[in-house]
Amino acid sequence: MWNPDADRDVPLRAIAGALVLGADHPVTAAEVHQVVETVETLRRAQSADAPDVTDAELEAAQAEADVAAGRTVGAIPKAEAEAAATAARAEIEKREEGAKETPPAKICPPSEVRAAMDEVRRALEAAGLGFELVETNGGFRFRTSADCGPWVRQMLGKGRATVLSRPAVETLAIVAWRQPVSRSQIENIRGVNAGHVIKALMEMQLVRIIGRSDQPGRPFLFGTTPEFLAHFGLKSLDDLASVSGAEELVRDDAPSKKKPAAQPEQPSLFVK
DSSP, X not given: XXXXXXXXXXXXXXXXXXXXXXXXXXXXHHHHHHHHHHHHHHHHHHHSOOOOOOHHHHHHHHHHHHHHHTOOBTTBOHHHHHHHHHHHHHHHHHHHHHHHHSOOOOSSOHHHHHHHHHHHHHHHHHHTOSEEEEEETTEEEEEEOGGGHHHHHHHHTOOSOOOBOHHHHHHHHHHHHHOSEEHHHHHHHHSBOOHHHHHHHHHTTSEEEEEEOSSTTOOEEEEEOHHHHHHTTOSXXXXXXXXXXXXXXXXXXXXXXXXXXXXXXXXXXXOO
């Protein structure tokens, strides 16, 4: 098994943590793997000593110089010098070609990157520093612990935590489970006009337009955003299956469906 810290002054878990902290997006294990391999390759290339020059290479250099100048090598006739130079060049080219065909060894297997991320996560949990490493939207990022929310919101002047209203939760659940989904499909399930709620969810960057339907009028199709995954701490949309009660909200015969025809609804998105 490859030892990620054997030839490095900085542990892999520290490198992974620094990349997550310094990035402006969730960092994937593949990105960390690529960065580590690139840096290690450059470091090795810069620190590697030039290969020793063999006698054959010296002889070839001298023979080529003498042939170019029309001289012989000592008592060696010109024809023999040319033959020696050709043979030496062929040997060097053969060795270089063999080096090209040999694939470089893996410096940092992706599995070791994920193991390093787990180390960082466990270390933060044990230290209780008020922030944690989470996997969301296909990558890793740091976020403050939920327990510290009141103090963080106070410092940022955010006031009380925003809570989605029941209509907003229902609409968001329908979009998440049914995407791509049109406004009429959402209203068909909920039985009320959903325009104001959809607009508010778009302003919160939880929902976005992802295309148009082939149905008459070509209505917009809606889907969730990367911010939606980050907001709810989901790795991917596959994690929706683990959200208790969400599937019940999007059934066509769900209890929340009020009437067959869409009725006006208050635009309020949040619970007061």
